[in-house]
Amino acid sequence: MKKLVVLTGAGISAESGLATFRGSNGLWGKYRVEDVASIEGWYRNPELVLQFYNERRKELLNCEPNAGHIGLANLESKFDVRIITQNVDDLHERAGSSNIIHLHGRLKWVRSERNENLRFELSEDNFEIYLGDKASDGAQLRPDIVWFGEAVPMLLPAIEWVEDADIFVIIGTSLNVYPAAGLLQYVRNGVPVYLIDPNDVIDPYGKVTTFIKSVASEGVKILSETI
Secondary structure, three states, rough: OOEEEEOOOHHHOOOOOOOOOOOOOOOOOOHHHHHHHHHHHHHHHHHHHHHHHHHHHHHHHHHOOOOOHHHHHHHHOEEEEEEEOOOOHHHHHOOOOOOEEEOOEEEEEEEEOOOOEEEEEEEEEEEOOOOOOOOOOOOEEEEOOOOOOOOOOOOOHHHHHHOOEEEEEEEEOOOOOOHHHHHHHHHOOOOOOOOOOOOOOOOOOOOOEEEEEOOOHHHHHHHHHHH
């Protein structure tokens, strides 16, 4: 069974109603990235950071996987599908995908500020955390998110998946955020690379063989009929 490796970004979840960070109505228009998505922002104002991610979890509770997520899950009947996502939502899991790497962490999970291995998933009935909420080691709980200024612990496993890909697909990402965008350089020569996005995306490595200029739901459908 061929290995189909997919890199997804905010664009695949936008159709489910999740606010993206970039774009005319993006979250960065309301919040400074330095304030809510950097380790320095956490040290400076943890209360604001906790509020921001509480809002994001509440938003996620009202969202469902769209046809893009579901279409990728359905491809598991024909391919060994492996999804590397920049997204922190759980829509790929809820759509039924089996093999997922979250490069930037997971929104529903929190961890000890002191010990990154001490983490757990929040319930839908108790999805908010505040200053003073502690992990079992007595340290403040923080979102289990990889912020700017922090290492990306799942990067090496993601590179291994890309190097092993028979088909590589990029969906809904600008290829501007590193190190995720750099994964494209690890695709072996001769491997077909599909890029699905309604916007013009610059391929920094000259690897893309097929551009599908469409939103994720329609693009995944086209992809499924092509490969």
